[in-house]
Amino acid sequence: MSDGAAGPAGTYPSTISVSNAAASITDLSISTNGLTHAFPDDVDLLLVGPGGQKMIIQSDAGGSTVALGMSYVLSDAGAGGLPDSAEIVAGTYRPTSHGGAVDTFAAPAPAGPYSEPAPIGSATFASVFNGTNPNGTWSLYVMDDANVDGGQVRNWCVRLGAPLKISEFRVRGPNGANDEYIEIHNDSPTPTLVSSPTSAGFAIAASNGVARCVITNGTLIPANGHFLCVNSAGYSLGSYPAGAGTIASGNATYTADIPDNAGIAIFNTSLPASFSLTTRIDAVGSTSEANTLYKEGTGCPALTPFSIDYAFHRDQCGKNGSITHFAACPDQGFARDRNNNALDFVFVDTNGTSAGAGQRLGAPGPQNLSASVSGTAKxxxxxxxxxxxxxxxxxxxxxxxxxxxxxxxxxxxxxxxxxxxxxxxxxxxxxxxxxxxxxxxxxxxxxxxxxxxxxxxxxxxxxxxxxxxxxxxxxxxxxxxxxxxxxxxxxxxxxxxxxxxxxxxxxxxxxxxxxxxxxxxxxxxxxxxxxxxxxxxxxxxxxxxxxxxxxxxxxxxxxxxxxx
Missing domain, CATH: 2.60.40.10 (Immunoglobulins)
Incomplete structure (x- = not known):
């Protein structure tokens, strides 16, 4: 958004392409990351779905209190709407429109009328998007509706289901084939309470369809925090520092080895018969994984199975682990999910081994419920x-x-x-x-x-x-x-x-x-x-x-x- 002039953002619209998702939306939320603006009340956001659905999700909120790199989630599950005149802080809010006048968006945004949320209207994500197909191009149109002030929205995400994603894993280590773990990240500025109405919780499963861990109902994963699933028969990183005086022990354990280069997925059910694209929350697997339910895109590069101290970790920089790309990190610390494992994950190990997935020196860093968290600009x-x-x-x-x-x-x-x-x-x-x-x-x-x-x-x-x-x-x-x-x-x-x-x-x-x-x-x-x-x-x-x-x-x- 230009400083000093009303109008559309420099990238207009900003788009996200969704593929391989379940054919019907049951739960939608939008993560807005890095809002910076001298007068947030000027910022209006229009979300347009792949089917042409068009909903104002934020308008005239936040008053005159400067927003500096603020990240928050818009969800029907929010406790309330965005504040009208008070400061916008990290949290989860319902879509909100405080504007008195009819909001307009410059071309190429579709013309109104638009679905508007409370307090101006009554639209919700569920009423506009539930039951529609999420696959295709999502567009976010960002307008600054007043002169003088300016700012930016750094990036945004479409979330389908719980805001959980696989953030780091390995299926072998120096202790052999059982030296493995899967780290789950709560990609939300508010805690996520695990709740599966028809089962015991959320399953973390390998591509043979067998659950290795279940995040049981009632588990509260901290805002921007983690849950750690480990193979207790070989996991060797239990002494890695986690929180204040705590270590990276598993929050749940298993003993059945996950084969080399196999896929892994987390589902919103613990019932194996219900593992499907509809219940899948996230997945990661290798190019050699045949079951596409357990990977996104073509998958991560397949590894030569060395018993080394390695990990695949989700890229927080946005340069896919490049050693020679010198521009600043485009993602600036935000671990994005592009629904393509090859773009989302970076291979590292403590010796810089060439094992088939790119060569770079680095280290595993498993995190559990007690570990330190990221996610604010303060x-x-x-x-x-x-x-x-x-x-x-x-x-x-x-x-x-x-x-x-x-x-x-x-x-x-x-x-x-x-x-x-x-x-x-x-x-x-x-x-x-x-x-x-x-x-x-x-x-x-x-x-x-x-x-x-x-x-x-x-x-x-x-x-x-x-x-x-x-x-x-x-x-x-x-x-x-x-x-x-x-x-x-x-x-x-x-x-x-x-x-x-x-x-x-x-x-x-x-x-x-x-x-x-x-x-x-x-x-x-x-x-x-x-x-x-x-x-x-x-x-x-x-x-x-x-x-x-x-x-x-x-x-x-x-x-x-x-x-x-």
Whole structure:
């Protein structure tokens, strides 16, 4: 939406193509991610379905309170509508139209009249879309209906059924064929209560039709949280850190091996006879999986069955795990579901093995009900010293000392940031997950970064107003979380723990050093997604930096700091 002029958004319409879904809608919701606008009341959203159904889903809500990267869900199950004049905060709301005048949408949007929700009308998602076919093109038309202010909607999703999706999995590990797990993500800013009216809960099943775990009725999956299903006969990652003092043990277990390259799906029933496209919530499988019920699109690449510490994790960056694509992450920490496993999942392992699905260094990171969560824009990062550039000391420190034992043959790169809790609750847990990085096997000219643990540092700063004298501040070292053992350093999907001596109060900050070993110099990039408890960060506020490791192509300054 242009700043200063009324009219349609730059992408108009924004479209989503749905395929292979059940032929009749029974439950529809829309996820709106990253709404930023100086005057949200100006924003109007028109949803047009594949069959031409046209419904205003948001109009004249949020008043004059600035929205900054806000994500929320529109669903008939919301407790109420979007506020008229109060701030829009993360949550689930019913479709809402507060406008007094008739809303119009510029061509090529279809002409009115449009179905309108309360309080202006009585339309619901169920009344407009239930019973229609969801397959085809969905279009969202975004209008700014007043001059002066502007903003954007970062992205949006069509949800058919429960807002759950498979976010990470593996069917083999260093302990052999039974070293496997399936992670389910609640892709909603509000908790999801599992409820299957005709069965015991939601089944997580392999493509032989046998349920491995059941998420039982009454289970409450936290907002943006996870549920973890593990094979107790071999699962080796139970000591990976999860929440505040908890570990990644399974929330449900099984013992029957899932064969290599088999498909997996989650259904809104636990009755095997009812497993179908109609009851399927999400699926992922390999190209060699013959049963299309257990994969989306053509599937992930099939793997050579090595017993390595690997995982397929859902892409939060939007570049499909590319080591050499240097633009900022288009998805900015939001794990999208494009209904195509090959586009949605990235293969990583702790040795950068070539196993058939692309080669990149990284690590599994299973998360359970107690784990930290992502999903808001209110855990923010800023340069350690705002009086100097982001790629200058003390915000960026290039240590040229060769330390091969620390995966730092060509020295290290230290990124310093001040992280602030802009939520309304104290944070008991904070970590950052790597969703984009230049790492092994980087080609010549591209830096090979290895996330490693940093000690605490005493760093000299000249903070605002600047020029009035320097001071020394303690910058706390971020810790690479293990297991799994990462002898080569971290990579994609690795996580850094942020050491909190006490809860980080609302408005409070902590200075942090993220350290990366250099195994090859050149152009680099890194993008980190914040996760926290009881709420997390992520959408629109990832920590992103790119540049060059060599002093000849950036403003890096070489100087020693003092380890504490």
């Amino acid at each position: 855990i923010v990062n800023a340069t350690l010293d705002s009086c100097v550039q982001a790629r200058a000391l003390p915000n960026l420190f290039r240590d040229s000392t060769s330390t091969p034992a620390l995966n730092s043959t060509f020295g290290q790169l230290n990124i310093r940031r001040t992280i602030t809790n802009n939520t309304t609750v104290p944070l008991t847990r904070l970590r950052y997950r790597v969703d984009d990085i230049s790492t092994f096997p980087a080609p010549t000219g591209v830096a090979d970064l290895r996330p490693i643990t940093s000690p605490n540092l005493s760093v000299t700063v000249d903070r605002p107003p600047g020029g009035s004298g320097t001071s020394s501040t303690t910058v706390f070292g971020a810790t690479l979380e293990q297991p799994p053992s990462q002898p080569n350093g971290g990579g994609f999907n690795s996580s850094f723990n942020i050491p909190l001596a006490a809860d980080l109060a609302p408005g409070a900050s902590i200075d942090v050093n993220f350290r990366f070993g250099l195994q090859q110099t050149g152009e680099y990039k890194v993008d980190l997604v914040p996760e926290g408890l009881p709420v997390g960060g992520g959408y629109m506020n990832t920590l992103h930096l790119s540049g060059c490791t060599d002093a000849t192509c950036t403003e890096l300054i070489f100087r020693a700091d003092t380890e504490l």
